Amino acid sequence: MxxxxxxxxxxxxxxxxxGCPGVPVEVADLCTLKDRRIAALDRAGLAVPRFAVATTVDAALAGLERVGLPAVVKPSDCTGSLGVAKLDARERAREPVERALALSPTGRVVVEEYLSxxxxxxxxxxxxxxxxxxxxxxxxxxxxxxxxxxxxxxxxxxxxxxxxxxxxxxxxxxxxxxxxxxxxxxxxxxxxxxxxxxxxxxxxxxxxxxxxxxxxxxxxxxxxxxxxxxxxxxxxxxxxxxxxxRPTRDRAVVQRYLPADGGTVHSVGDLDALARTPGVHDVFWGLDLAPGTVLPAYRGGDEVLAGTITSGPDVAAAEALAARVLSRLPLRLTGPSGAPTTPYEPTH
Missing domain, CATH: 3.30.470.20 (ATP-grasp fold, B domain)
Known part of the structure; x- marks a missing residue:
């Protein structure tokens, strides 16, 4: 599994x-490779974004003309939003397409219509x-x-x-x-x-x-x-x-993240006290942090600085608790000026 x-x-x-039970190899491939999957869903008549598959930058840009703007480029075989980027203008599309192609082990990207x-x-x-x-x-x-x-x-x-x-x-x-x-x-x-x-x-x-x-x-x-x-x-x-x-309860639960987006760790504390807050299931660091750790600029879903899982009587209460927890993280960063800053503001 x-x-x-x-x-x-x-x-x-x-x-x-x-000789173990399992999903057939061809089905596993079909479910995992984005170019094969979207084509199969499209053939079955399911609603999918307009799309094009490409193995070169020029082919991807040609596909973009057919798909239209705005669009999204994705490596066919990467996870965690790696290499996924929004394309809002043809003249700015080449660089994100090049990066997506470089990240794809098979050298294939999918260009998809951006949907709201x-x-x-x-x-x-x-x-x-x-x-x-x-x-x-x-x-x-x-x-x-x-x-x-x-x-x-x-x-x-x-x-x-x-x-x-x-x-x-x-x-x-x-x-x-x-x-x-x-x-x-x-x-x-x-x-x-x-x-x-x-x-x-x-x-x-x-x-x-x-x-x-x-x-x-x-x-x-x-x-x-x-x-x-x-x-x-x-x-x-x-x-x-x-x-x-069968569900046995109907409880409001949220998971919320803070992104890592540059800076250097000045000081980092223990999360135990926050974790003991009523309604907090967990609070966690998404990266290994220590004084001097240089944080990456945000480029995808894997670059999470911290997160929390909280519950409450309703979604609004669970969200408010998550925001409070993330605003109280025992973390100080230094930016370009070298001066320590307060913890990140929660994204909410």
Whole structure:
């Protein structure tokens, strides 16, 4: 089984070699390589952004003419938003396309239409081709373009703002993706975008557990559904226990991040006191920090300075608690002037 990291092709090949249960190799490849996946979803008639696949900068720029602006460029085979950038003008597109191509092990990029709307994560299992949802979260993109041309995802929120009919529409789209990719028996993780007019786009669907502690901690805190026991059963070729897929609670839970964006660590303290705050499940550093550590400029989702997982009587209360925690981090930085600065302001 695979958790978070996009290594289903490796896991599938090991399973096939060793005669273990597992997702077929061709399906694992289809779910992981962005160029193959979006083409398969498009052939199945699912709503996907307009797209072009390229192996050279010039081909990507030609594809951009067909896709239109604004657009997004993505390495076909990288994870964690690595190399993903927004393209807002053709004359500024060459550099981010070159970087995306350089980061791709296979030298392939996807140029996609940029869409606006709310984004959501649906997690679950496909068993005999039928999707069983274990979690439905909203992705926090309030400051999505703060580090243009890179995207910043501020975390995840449960419960979703979508109503029952809207959720059902999203789940139907995910089921269509399960069918299109041949996910007969597999863990399922998705990235969904819903436009203001209600159209649902399947941006990503993979055969792995949702990473960043979402499927394994954030969703279970909110719903009581822990997918790990059933993920292990699936990996062993055993039947799922249906009772463990049913929510036992409906709690407001959020995960929020602060990005690393340059500077040098002046001083860093212990997080234990903040972690003991009522309603705080965890507070954590995203990087190894010590006096003198030079922080990178933000260029993608992996460059997280710190984060917290909090709960409350409603989403607003959980968000407010997360903001307070992140504003009180025991951290001081020095900038270009050399003077110590207060901790980062929370992105909220």
């Amino acid at each position: 695979t958790l978070g990291y996009d290594n289903p092709p490796v896991v599938a090949r090991l399973a096939a070699e060793l 709307g709310t984004e959501h994560t649906v997690a679950g299992f496909a068993v005999d081709g039928l999707l069983h949802v274990t979690g439905f979260a909203d992705r926090e993109y309030g400051e999505k373009e703060r580090f243009f041309p890179h995207f910043f995802e501020g975390g995840d929120t449960l419960p979703t703002v979508l109503d029952a009919a809207q959720r059902a529409d999203v789940v139907r789209t995910v089921q269509g993706g399960v069918d299109a990719l041949g996910l007969t028996t597999a863990v399922v993780n998705t990235d969904i975008l819903r436009t203001p007019d209600g159209r649902v786009y399947l941006l990503e669907i993979t055969c792995r557990l949702t990473g960043a502690r979402i499927a394994t901690e954030v969703m279970p805190l909110a719903t009581g559904v822990d997918p790990l026991p059933n993920a292990v059963r699936l990996a062993l070729g055993r039947p799922l226990v249906a009772e463990e897929l």
